[in-house]
Amino acid sequence: MLTQNLPEYWERLYSSGKDYWDQxxxxxxxxxxxxxxxxxxxxxxxxxxxxxxxxxxxxxEKGHETLAVDFCPTAVDALDSLGRTTENLKALDLDxxxxxxxxxxxxxxxxxxxxxxxxxTAIHPGRRDELIEMWQRMLNPEGVIVAFFYPLTNGxxxxxxxxxxxxxxxxxxxxxxxxxxxxxxPTTSIEDRKDKEQIWILKKCEE
Numbered sequence: 001m002l003t004q005n006l007p008e009y010w011e012r013l014y015s016s017g018k019d020y021w022d023q024x025x026x027x028x029x030x031x032x033x034x035x036x037x038x039x040x041x042x043x044x045x046x047x048x049x050x051x052x053x054x055x056x057x058x059x060x061e062k063g064h065e066t067l068a069v070d071f072c073p074t075a076v077d078a079l080d081s082l083g084r085t086t087e088n089l090k091a092l093d094l095d096x097x098x099x100x101x102x103x104x105x106x107x108x109x110x111x112x113x114x115x116x117x118x119x120x121t122a123i124h125p126g127r128r129d130e131l132i133e134m135w136q137r138m139l140n141p142e143g144v145i146v147a148f149f150y151p152l153t154n155g156x157x158x159x160x161x162x163x164x165x166x167x168x169x170x171x172x173x174x175x176x177x178x179x180x181x182x183x184x185x186p187t188t189s190i191e192d193r194k195d196k197e198q199i200w201i202l203k204k205c206e207e
Contacts, residue, residue, distance in 0.1 A: 004124055004161055007095075010072040019051075021162070026054040027117065029148070029186035033199055034062060038184050040144055043112025048096040048134070049119040052078040053089070059115060060089035067107065071095045097130055099138055110140045117148045121162035132173060141204065145178065150197035170200070178202040 002009040013019050033039060043064060047056040050068035052075055060066040068079045069092045079091035092107060096119070100106040114135055123131060135145055154166050174180065184199040 004122070005127070007071045007073065011074055014072065014074040021118070021122075022052060023054070023190065026058040027148070028188040028190065029197065029199070030055050030058060030117070032186050032188045033146070033184055034058070036184060038182055038199075038201055040113055040146070043143070044109075045113045045115055046099075046107075046111040046138055047115050047117070048099070049117075049122060050079060050091075051075050053082045053091070055115065055117050057082055057086050057089055059113075060086050064088060064113070066090070067092055067111070069094055069096055069099065069107075097127070097134060099134055101138060107138070110138055110143070112140050112143045113146060114139055114143070115146045115148075118150050118162055120147065120149060121151065121160070121165055123161070125160075125163050128173060132177060135202075136177060136204065139204065143203075144181075145200075145202035147200045147202055148197065149200060150193055152196055152198050174202065176205060179205050 002012065004010070045059045045064040045066040047059065047066060047068045050056045050070050053068045056066050056068035066089050068089065070076055070079060071094060076091065076093045083089045083091045094106060098106050101108065101110045120128060120131055139145065149165055149170065151162060151164050152166065153164050179202065180200055181203050182201040186197060186199065189197055
């Protein structure tokens with residue numbers, strides 16, 4: 001049985017035209033965020049589970065050295081192609097849970113910014129703490145997580161992925177690891193995502 005832990009799961013969705021998350025362009029709410037006062041205008045960017053890379057390319061076009069990571073063949077091919085035509089953008093074919101700052105074959109560096117576009121809700125919910133651990137090891141000490149949470153609801157459910165999360169769950173999982181330093185409520189959300197998505201800015205808790 002295929003699960004979302006495997007690249008074949010996502011490849012099947014791409015090949016059958018069920019890549020419903022793919023808007024064929026960058027996320028409008030990201031463009032809005034990048035024009036806001038919360039935008040971290042400098043620094044290297046890691047984009048895990050980058051898909052076809054539209055958002056990663058937007059970070060790169062803003063001047064950030066950007067690494068886009070995915071393990072699904074369709075996504076990796078798109079990222080490789082985009083990386084050849086987009087300055088500051090590189091692609092890595094890797095399971096995001098294997099990312100390591102200490103192994104050159106698994107990235108080999110840390111980042112000033114990690115942009116998580118719905119990765120938290122796309123992965124199997126049982127691996128959410130693993131994802132937070134990955135953020136922690138891949139982020140520079142003074143870096144920030146730009147975490148795009150959708151669907152962010154309180155009590156509602158939906159078949160996933162993406163799987164729902166809530167403010168309560170997020171605070172419980174992040175507590176003692178990351179501080180929430182700000183939140184951004186987009187006004188340019190895609191229609192069916194209105195009032196269900198937020199961007200949280202996170203920093204490592206001081207030891």
